Amino acid sequence: GQSLEQPSEVTAVEGAIVQINCTYQTSGFYGLSWYQQHDGGAPTFLSYNALDGLEETGRFSSFLSRSDSYGYLLLQELQMKDSASYFCAAHGQNFVFGPGTRLSVLP
């Protein structure tokens, strides 16, 4: 089967840096992506890693280690608007999502 694990909740203050981890077990793995979902909204795409290493997109970076079946999303210079749920998703034959991490950014 396929499964992904993430922490259920993370709390940080404005301006801080936070890392959300994701471990996966999946067959036919192509890459790992990250999505953001605000309350009441639809998930939106943030980043995708097909190869090992760090991908940077503005304040957000994502990392993948295929040998460790592990990835993370790094959010820098946190803002209140970053309060949301974050999902990792493994790409194989299909897209499989993790359970999500709820990030709360405090003033």
Next chain:
Amino acid sequence: EAQVTQNPRYLITVTGKKLTVTCSQNMNHEYMSWYRQDPGLGLRQIYYSMNVEVTDKGDVPEGYKVSRKEKRNFPLILESPSPNQTSLYFCASSWDATGTGQVSLHFGNGTRLTVT
């Protein structure tokens, strides 16, 4: 504007009354999928489709049907809804699920279904 359109946004129905949630995308995407979202359980896949007339079960297909007669449309059918199908449903599409190129899912705005 490139988008995935789901209808309706909200639906309240009774047990056993057949319903269809429509999903349409205007991006000529090959891949389409349905997810349900319940508190603490993330996005669980119901069915997906790699192309026209090609559909496959996801993790939670029981009680649902889909069809893919045209590339742009992927309706979700509940033949006999039950209260445990009360959930938030999302349709999504992408060029492809596989490959090493950057592939992202585009989501519809969601359908909140309540079955009493």
